[in-house]
Every structure is written in C-alpha cells, then in structure tokens.
Amino acid sequence: ILNVEQSPQSLHVQEGDSTNFTCSFPSSNFYALHWYRWETAKSPEALFVMTLNGDEKKKGRISATLNTKEGYSYLYIKGSQPEDSATYLCASMDTGRRALTFGSGTRLQVQP
Amino acid sequence: DTEVTQTPKHLVMGMTNKKSLKCEQHMGHRAMYWYKQKAKKPPELMFVYSYEKLSINESVPSRFSPECPNSSLLNLHLHALQPEDSALYLCASSPVGQPNTEAFFGQGTRLTVV
Numbered sequence: 504i505l506n507v508e509q510s511p512q513s514l515h516v517q518e519g520d521s522t523n524f525t526c527s528f529p530s531s532n533f534y535a536l537h538w539y540r541w542e543t544a545k546s547p548e549a550l551f552v553m554t555l556n557g558d559e560k561k562k563g564r565i566s567a568t569l570n571t572k573e574g575y576s577y578l579y580i581k582g583s584q585p586e587d588s589a590t591y592l593c594a595s596m597d598t599g600r601r602a603l604t605f606g607s608g609t610r611l612q613v614q615p
Numbered sequence: 616d617t618e619v620t621q622t623p624k625h626l627v628m629g630m631t632n633k634k635s636l637k638c639e640q641h642m643g644h645r646a647m648y649w650y651k652q653k654a655k656k657p658p659e660l661m662f663v664y665s666y667e668k669l670s671i672n673e674s675v676p677s678r679f680s681p682e683c684p685n686s687s688l689l690n691l692h693l694h695a696l697q698p699e700d701s702a703l704y705l706c707a708s709s710p711v712g713q714p715n716t717e718a719f720f721g722q723g724t725r726l727t728v729v
Contacts, residue, residue, distance in 0.1 A: 507657070535714035546619065547705075549717030592657070596714060602648065602671055603707075603718060605657035 507595050509606035516583050517614050523579045524609040526593030530574035535596040537603060538567055538578055542589045550578070550591075583613040616641050621706050621721035629729055630696060636724045638689040638706030647689040648718070649681060650705040658705055664689060665711055696728045 508527045516522050528536065535554045539547040551560045556571040564581045580587055590610045594603035619640045628634050638647065645666050650658040663671035664683040678700075680692040689706055703725050709718040 537717060539720075544722070546720040546722045549719075552715055552717050554714050600671065601712075601714075602660050602663050604660065605650075607655065607657045 507593060507604050507606040509591075509593055509609050511609060512607065513610040513612070515612045515614065518583060518585060520583050520613075521579070521581045522583055522611065523577050524591055524611075526576045526578070526595075526606055528574050528576075528593075528595035528604075528606075529597070530571055532597040532599055533571045533574075533595070534598045534601060536569055536571075536576050537594045537596070538576070539592040539594065540589050541592055541608070547592060580611075583611070585613045585615050587611060588613050617719055619706055619708055619719050619721040621704075621724050623724060624722065625725045625727075627727045627729060628693065628696065630698070632696075633692070633694045635693065636691040636704055636706075636726075638691075638708075638721055639687055640708040640719065641687055642708060642719065643686070644708035644710055644719070645686060646709045646711045647683060648707040648709075649689070649691055650707065652703045652705060652723075662691075693726075696726075698728050701727045 510525050537552050538550040541547040551567045553569040558569040560567050566579045569576045590608040592608045594605040622637045647664045649661040652658040660673050661675045662681040667683045678695050682690040703723045705723045706721045707718045
C-alpha cells in the first residue's frame with residue numbers, strides 16, 4: 504500500500520499571501536495524482552487530476568505541478584483569500600490497486 | 616447531476632445494533648468506494664466495487680458488510696460494531712479505468728458507536 508505524505512500539516516496565512524503545499528508519494532507504478540479541496544461539512548471536491556510527469560495545471564489562483572520520477576507534487580495558491588480556507592488533500596493511485604490512497608491533508612486558514 | 620448522496624448524515628448506534636449506510640449516485644459511474652476517516656488521519660480505503668462486483672477489500676473486519684445492489688447504489692451494513700469504529704464514512708464514485716478523471720465524494724456519514 505502506498506504511503507502518501509503531505510506537509511505542512513496546517514498553515515495560517517494572511518489574506519493576500521501566496522502559499523504552497525507539498526505532497527510526496529511512492530514513484531514506482533505511478534498511475535495518477537489527485538488534489539482535493541475539503542471544506543468543513545461538505546464533500547471533498549477535485550481540484551486537479553494529473554498523470555504525466557512535468558504536468559502543470561491551473562485553475563484561477565490555484566496551480567499544481569507533478570514530478571512522477573521523484574514522487575512529489577506541489578499545490579500553489581496565489582493571493583490567498585478567506586474562502587480558500589479548507590483542508591487540501593492529495594491522493595495517489597498506482598497501476599496495481601487503482602484506488603486512491605490519501606495523505607493526511609494540509610489545513611489552510613486564511614485570516615482576513 | 617454530479618452529486619453523491621449519503622444517508623444518514625449522522626448515526627449513533629449501540630454495539631448490539633444493526634444499521635446500514637446508504638450511498639447513491641446517478642452519474643453512470645461503475646466504480647464505487649467506501650472510505651473511513653478518523654480525526655486528523657487520512658481517509659482510508661475500505662472497499663471498492665467495480666461493475667457491481669467487489670474488487671478490493673482492505674482486510675476490513677466482517678462486522679462491516681458492503682453491498683452493491685445496482686450500478687447507482689452502494690450500501691454498508693453494520694453489525695456489532697465497537698466504539699473504535701466511530702468515524703466519518705465517505706462514499707465515492709468514479710468511472711472505471713480512467714486515471715484522468717476525478718472521483719466524486721459524498722458528504723459522509725458521521726458514525727458514533729456507544
């Protein structure tokens with residue numbers, strides 16, 4: 504079973520700050536890497552799904568990169584807003600099991 | 616409709632009770648999943664159904680019994696649970712065999728075993 508690690512565990516930033524989180528995963532038998540945003544009392548919602556080494560994806564102020572050879576992905580938020588406050592989960596999928604293995608998440612709080 | 620609906624939202628049950636959690640989706644997804652999440656821990660995979668057949672059981676105790684009666688429904692039957700089984704139970708669905716596509720999650724059932 505994969506071991507997916509995320510850092511930091513939590514982050515408090517001021518509105519307007521830019522921030523980034525790290526997700527590390529085993530690089531062998533890599534299949535896909537997912538990022539989810541999870542607000543309290545809501546469902547986790549997908550931000551990005553990435554499969555190719557060197558992939559970079561962007562959605563508004565949020566972007567992500569993927570390095571499958573060394574087994575890491577970065578999530579960047581530019582100009583954080585209070586509505587960005589949530590837990591950000593990454594999950595990796597390998598070619599054997601083909602089911603998501605999650606990290607513990609990074610809890611982001613953005614102060615107005 | 617991109618919703619995954621889980622019922623109930625909250626459940627309190629005694630250790631001798633039998634209860635069921637329900638999950639429903641109408642996106643035509645043929646893979647459905649149960650995850651268990653305890654506080655400050657990652658969601659842990661319990662079961663995967665693919666085309667209504669159980670494809671992964673992550674060595675889950677038999678007091679948890681999954682069922683996939685059709686392509687839209689996934690149930691988790693609970694019997695003789697322990698207090699340590701208290702957790703958030705998440706259901707998810709996705710297309711089968713498409714790594715580029717996201718999974719869709721329900722809001723979860725918050726289970727307390729007393």
